[in-house]
Amino acid sequence: MFLLIIIVSCFIAQSILPWWIIAPVCLLSGYLFSKSKKQAFWGGFFGIFILWMIKILSLSLPNEHLLANKVGQVFMLPDNQFNWVIILIVSSLIGGVVGGLSCLSGSHFRKTN
Amino acid sequence: MKINLSSFFYFLLTATLVFLLNTKMGSLPPLGKFLDPFNGFWQQAEPRLSETESTLQIKGLKGEVTIRFDENRVPHIEAENEEDLYFAQGYVIARDRLWQLDFQTRFAAGRLSEVIGEKAIDLDRYNRRMGMGFGARNMEAFVTKDPKMKMVLDAYTNGINAYISNLKPKDYPIEFKLLDYKPENWKPINSAYLLKLMSATLAAASNDFYMSNALNKFGPEVIKDLFPNYPFREDPIIPKGTKWDFDPVSIPNAPVETSLNTNIKLDPKEEGLGSNNWAITGNKSNTGFPILANDPHLEMTLPAIWYQNQLTAPGLNVYGVTIPGSPGVIIGFNKEVAWGVTNVGSDVLDWYKITFKDNSKNEYLVENEWRPIKKVVESILVRGKETITETVLYTHYGPIVYMEGEKPEGLPKSNNVPIGYALKWIAHQPSNDIKTFYELNRAKNYNDYRAALLHYVAPAQNFIFASKENDIAITPNGYFPLKWKGQGKFLLDGSKSAHEWKGRVPAEHNPTVKNPQRGFVSSANQFSADTTYPYYLHWEFSGYERGARINRQLAKMDKADVRDFQQLQNDNFSIHAENMRDVLVKNVTVSSLTNREKKALTLFKNWSFRYDAKEIAPSIFEWWHKALAQGIWSDEFTDSKYPMVMPSRDRTVALLISDENAKWYDDIKTNEKESKKDIVTKTFKETIDSLYESYGEIGSKWEWGHVKGTNIPHLAKIVGFGTKTLFTGGSKTAVNAISQTTGPSWKMIVSLGDKVEAFGLFPGGESGNPGSFYYDNMVEKWADGKLNSLYFYERGKSDTKRIKQTISLISK
Numbered sequence: 001m002f003l004l005i006i007i008v009s010c011f012i013a014q015s016i017l018p019w020w021i022i023a024p025v026c027l028l029s030g031y032l033f034s035k036s037k038k039q040a041f042w043g044g045f046f047g048i049f050i051l052w053m054i055k056i057l058s059l060s061l062p063n064e065h066l067l068a069n070k071v072g073q074v075f076m077l078p079d080n081q082f083n084w085v086i087i088l089i090v091s092s093l094i095g096g097v098v099g100g101l102s103c104l105s106g107s108h109f110r111k112t113n
Numbered sequence: 114m115k116i117n118l119s120s121f122f123y124f125l126l127t128a129t130l131v132f133l134l135n136t137k138m139g140s141l142p143p144l145g146k147f148l149d150p151f152n153g154f155w156q157q158a159e160p161r162l163s164e165t166e167s168t169l170q171i172k173g174l175k176g177e178v179t180i181r182f183d184e185n186r187v188p189h190i191e192a193e194n195e196e197d198l199y200f201a202q203g204y205v206i207a208r209d210r211l212w213q214l215d216f217q218t219r220f221a222a223g224r225l226s227e228v229i230g231e232k233a234i235d236l237d238r239y240n241r242r243m244g245m246g247f248g249a250r251n252m253e254a255f256v257t258k259d260p261k262m263k264m265v266l267d268a269y270t271n272g273i274n275a276y277i278s279n280l281k282p283k284d285y286p287i288e289f290k291l292l293d294y295k296p297e298n299w300k301p302i303n304s305a306y307l308l309k310l311m312s313a314t315l316a317a318a319s320n321d322f323y324m325s326n327a328l329n330k331f332g333p334e335v336i337k338d339l340f341p342n343y344p345f346r347e348d349p350i351i352p353k354g355t356k357w358d359f360d361p362v363s364i365p366n367a368p369v370e371t372s373l374n375t376n377i378k379l380d381p382k383e384e385g386l387g388s389n390n391w392a393i394t395g396n397k398s399n400t401g402f403p404i405l406a407n408d409p410h411l412e413m414t415l416p417a418i419w420y421q422n423q424l425t426a427p428g429l430n431v432y433g434v435t436i437p438g439s440p441g442v443i444i445g446f447n448k449e450v451a452w453g454v455t456n457v458g459s460d461v462l463d464w465y466k467i468t469f470k471d472n473s474k475n476e477y478l479v480e481n482e483w484r485p486i487k488k489v490v491e492s493i494l495v496r497g498k499e500t501i502t503e504t505v506l507y508t509h510y511g512p513i514v515y516m517e518g519e520k521p522e523g524l525p526k527s528n529n530v531p532i533g534y535a536l537k538w539i540a541h542q543p544s545n546d547i548k549t550f551y552e553l554n555r556a557k558n559y560n561d562y563r564a565a566l567l568h569y570v571a572p573a574q575n576f577i578f579a580s581k582e583n584d585i586a587i588t589p590n591g592y593f594p595l596k597w598k599g600q601g602k603f604l605l606d607g608s609k610s611a612h613e614w615k616g617r618v619p620a621e622h623n624p625t626v627k628n629p630q631r632g633f634v635s636s637a638n639q640f641s642a643d644t645t646y647p648y649y650l651h652w653e654f655s656g657y658e659r660g661a662r663i664n665r666q667l668a669k670m671d672k673a674d675v676r677d678f679q680q681l682q683n684d685n686f687s688i689h690a691e692n693m694r695d696v697l698v699k700n701v702t703v704s705s706l707t708n709r710e711k712k713a714l715t716l717f718k719n720w721s722f723r724y725d726a727k728e729i730a731p732s733i734f735e736w737w738h739k740a741l742a743q744g745i746w747s748d749e750f751t752d753s754k755y756p757m758v759m760p761s762r763d764r765t766v767a768l769l770i771s772d773e774n775a776k777w778y779d780d781i782k783t784n785e786k787e788s789k790k791d792i793v794t795k796t797f798k799e800t801i802d803s804l805y806e807s808y809g810e811i812g813s814k815w816e817w818g819h820v821k822g823t824n825i826p827h828l829a830k831i832v833g834f835g836t837k838t839l840f841t842g843g844s845k846t847a848v849n850a851i852s853q854t855t856g857p858s859w860k861m862i863v864s865l866g867d868k869v870e871a872f873g874l875f876p877g878g879e880s881g882n883p884g885s886f887y888y889d890n891m892v893e894k895w896a897d898g899k900l901n902s903l904y905f906y907e908r909g910k911s912d913t914k915r916i917k918q919t920i921s922l923i924s925k
Contacts, residue, residue, distance in 0.1 A: 019149035055150035063158035067884030073833025091148035101127045108120035
C-alpha cells in the first residue's frame with residue numbers, strides 16, 4: 001500500500017514539476033504513512049526505482065535504446081549495444097536512493113516508531 | 114511532529130543529496146535532473162517515425178501552413194503567403210535544430226563562455242576581436258533597410274520563437290540538458306552571425322605574415338620563383354580564351370616598397386576544404402536538358418551542417434539545403450533552374466600595421482594625418498566566474514585584433530594574427546547576401562540568375578547555374594576588393610593611403626561565362642580565370658587537380674545521365690598522383706631498399722592513381738609526399754623566430770618534375786650534399802618505417818580507408834554523439850575530396866526538363882537530436898557514395914505515397 005502511494009503520488013507530481021519534487025512528496029508520505037523506518041526507506045526506494053524504470057522502458061524501448069547507448073558513451077562507457085542497461089539501472093538507482101532517503105527522513109519526524 | 118538530532122540529520126542528508134544531484138559539476142551534468150525519465154534526457158529518446166497527421170495551433174500565423182515530411186523526414190512546407198512560409202521554416206528548423214542554432218550563434222558572437230565556462234574565454238575573445246559582432250551588426254542594419262528582407266528575417270525569427278515559447282524544460286534538446294542551460298529567444302542578428310560564421314570558415318585564410326617573413330629571409334627573386342602569382346599547372350574556372358566583355362576600371366599602382374618586418378610565430382596553413390560543381394548543356398545530356406551537380410566540402414559535424422527543405426508559396430516552389438539560421442534555400446533548384454556554389458579563395462582579408470601617436474593609443478597615422486581610434490568595450494560573461502571586460506581598438510580598417518600581451522598562447526586559430534595590426538576583412542562589410550538566395554529561389558532564367566548575384570558580398574562563391582531554357586553559366590562572385598597585383602600577399606602598412614583597398618571590382622566585371630563552346634562549366638576552388646583577366650583576386654588558389662579531372666571527364670561525356678554525374682562525384686582518381694608516381698619511382702635508389710620497402714615500392718609502382726578505400730598505395734603516397742615536401746623545404750623554411758609558409762604543392766611538383774639539381778634538395782642541416790635521389794629515397798624509407806610502426810606488416814591495416822580514418826564528430830565534440838570511423842576512399846586531390854573530417858557536406862545532382870528530377874543527401878540527418886533515428890540516417894549511404902532521390906512536391910501532381918507525416922499549422 002505504502003509502495004503504491006509513493007508510485008501514484010510521485011507519478012502525478014513528476015508529470016508537472018521538476019524531478020526533485022519526489023523528495024518532498026516522499027518525505028511527506030514517509031511522515032504520514034510509513035509504519036517503520038525500514039518500510040519507509042525500502043518503500044521509498046522501490047517506489048521510485050520501479051516508477052522510473054517503467055517510465056524509462058516506456059521511452060527507451062520504442063527508441064530501441066539508441067539514445068541510452070549513446071549516453072553510455074558520454075559517461076565514458078565503451079561503444080556497446082547494452083550500455084542502455086547500465087544507464088537504466090543507474091538512473092533508477094539514483095531515483096530510488098533519493099526516494100528512500102526522503103521517506104526515511106519523513107519517518108524520522110514521526111512521533112511513534 | 115518530532116524534531117531531534119536524527120530527524121534533522123536525515124533531513125539534511127536528503128537535502129544535500131538532492132542539491133548535489135541538481136547541480137552541474139565540472140563536465141558532468143546535474144545527474145538527478147539529467148537521468149530523470151520525466152524531464153531528463155530520456156525524453157529525447159524518439160520513437161521511429163509513425164505515419165500521423167496532426168494540427169498545431171500557433172500564434173502569429175496569417176493563414177494555414179501544411180508541412181509534409183517524406184521518408185527521410187525532409188519537410189515540404191506549403192504556405193498561403195510568404196510571411197507564413199518563412200515563419201514555418203523558422204518553426205521547423207527550431208524543432209529540428211534548436212541547440213545547433215543556439216551553439217553556432219554563441220560561437221560566432223563570442224558567447225560560449227556563458228554556457229561552458231572559462232575554457233571558452235580565449236575563443237570568445239578571438240571571435241569578438243576579429244569583429245564578428247561588428248560585421249553582424251553592419252549586416253543586420255543593412256539588410257533591414259530592405260523591407261522585403263526585413264519581412265523575411267522577422268517572419269523567420271518569429272517562427273523560431275513561436276517554437277521556443279511552447280517548449281517545456283523536458284523538451285529541451287539533450288545538449289542543453291548535458292550542459293545545463295536554457296534556450297533563449299532568437300533575434301534577427303543571429304541570422305547575420307551565422308552568415309558571418311560562413312565567412313569565418315571560408316574567407317578568413319591568411320598567409321600574409323608567413324609571406325612577409327619569407328620575403329625578408331630570401332628576398333624578392335626567390336619569392337617570385339617559389340611563390341608565383343600564377344601556378345605551374347592550372348585549368349581555370351573560366352575557360353582559357355574566354356573574351357572579357359567589359360572595359361576594366363583603372364587598377365591601382367603598386368607602391369615600390371610593400372613588405373614589412375614581422376616577428377610573428379605561425380603554423381602552416383592547411384590545405385583547402387575542396388568543393389566541386391559542374392553543369393552540362395542539353396547537347397551533352399541524354400535528356401536534351403542541362404544536368405547540374407554540386408558538392409560543397411566542409412569540416413563535417415553532427416548535427417549536420419545543412420538542412421534540406423522544400424518551400425512552397427504562391428509564386429515560389431523551391432527545394433534545397435540551407436544552413437540552420439538562414440532563411441530560404443542556399444543550394445537547390447526549382448522547376449526552371451538549378452544552382453550551386455563552391456568557395457572562391459579570393460584574398461579578402463588583409464592586415465595593416467598601425468602607427469600610434471603615443472602610448473595613450475588614441476590616435477593613429479594615415480599619411481600626414483592623425484586619426485582617432487574608436488574604443489569598443491567587450492563584456493564576456495563567464496559561467497561561474499566574474500565577467501571579463503576588455504577594450505578593442507578600432508581603426509577605419511577594422512579592429513586591431515591583438516595588441517602586445519593580448520594574444521593567447523593555446524589557441525591555434527589566433528596564430529595567424531599579427532600583433533599590433535588592424536584587420537580589414539570582407540566579413541565586416543554591410544551586405545544583403547540573403548537577397549541573392551531569395552532571388553535565386555525564385556529565378557526562372559539566366560537573367561534572373563545574373564541579377565540575383567549582384568547583391569552578394571561574402572564569402573565569395575563560384576555560383577553555378579543551369580536552366581530549363583538550356584543555359585548554363587558559372588560566376589566566381591562576391592565583393593572583390595580592387596587591388597594592385599599582389600596587394601595583401603604580404604602585410605600592409607596602415608599609415609600609407611596607397612595600401613588601402615580602392616573600392617571594389619564592379620560586380621558586373623566579376624569573371625563569368627555563359628554557354629561556353631565546350632558544353633560544360635565547372636569549378637573546384639581553383640583559379641577563377643587565367644592571366645588575361647584584368648583584375649587581381651589572389652596569388653594562390655586551391656590546386657588545379659580536381660578541376661582538371663572534372664573537366665577531363667566532362668569533355669569525354671556524351672549523352673550523359675545522372676549516373677555519370679554520381680560516378681564523377683565519387684571519383685577517387687588523383688591527377689596529383691598521376692603527376693608524381695613515375696617521377697618518384699624513378700628517383701628511388703632501389704639497391705638500398707629492404708624487402709619490405711621493395712614490396713611497398715612495387716605496390717606503389719602498380720597503383721592506378723585511385724584513392725579507393727581498399728587500396729594500400731594511397732596510404733604510402735599520402736605519407737610519402739608529405740614527408741618529401743617537408744624534407745625539401747622545412748630545413749630552409751623553418752625559423753622559430755620568423756615562421757614561414759612552405760611553397761605550394763604545385764611548386765613542389767614543378768620542382769620535382771623539371772629540376773634535377775635545385776639547391777632545395779640539399780638538407781642544409783647536414784654536412785653532406787644531398788641530391789634529389791637521396792631525399793626521395795630517404796623519405797620513402799621513412800614513410801614505410803612509419804607505416805610499419807603504426808600498422809604492422811603490409812596488409813589490410815595499411816588500406817587507405819583505415820589509415821585515413823574518416824569520422825564525423827559532434828559539433829561540441831561530445832563523445833558518443835559523433836559517428837564511428839567510416840571506411841571511405843577519397844583525397845583532397847581527387848574529386849571525392851573526403852579527408853579525415855572534411856568532405857562533401859551536401860551532394861546534389863539536378864536533371865532539368867519538363868519534370869525536374871533531383872538526387873542528393875548529406876552526411877547526417879534532418880534531426881539534430883542524437884536520440885532520433887533521423888540524426889545520422891544518411892551517413893551510411895553517404896559513405897557508400899549513394900544518393901537519395903529527392904521528393905519534389907507539387908500539389909495535385911506528386912505521388913503522395915512518400916509523405917509519411919503531415920502537420921498543419923493554424924493560427925491560434
